[in-house]
Amino acid sequence: MNETDLVVCSYDTQVYQHKSSGLAWLASHFDVPVILRGECWLSRELLRLGVPFVINPSLTTHGALQAAQGDIYYRESLYADLLTWLTE
Structure with missing residues (x-):
């Protein structure tokens, strides 16, 4: 967050109202x-x-975002149990 210039918040205001x-x-x-x-x-x-x-109100992510072709093993290893990650 220290390096963030702007937050774009695409919350659905009805779903997140409470x-x-x-x-x-x-x-x-x-x-x-922030943009809401x-x-x-x-x-x-x-x-x-x-x-x-x-x-x-026209802010939407529908069709605007594309999934990056990242390294799936790397991504999964970041969220693995810490002991498993350290022993690999």
Whole structure:
């Protein structure tokens, strides 16, 4: 987060209307502006914390993101049991 310039939050405001996360607090601590899809608990929290944000209802990731062709073994090894990872 220390090197982050902007957070794009594509939460579905209906699905997440009663849920919480630490995103607003992290954005506040690191002085990172946020883009949201709509008014929601997160926009209210960002207002309370004084974090700059903008609402863009057309924000969507549908069809915009592509999966990278990464090294599957490497990725899986990062999330393996630590003892297994150390002994390999």
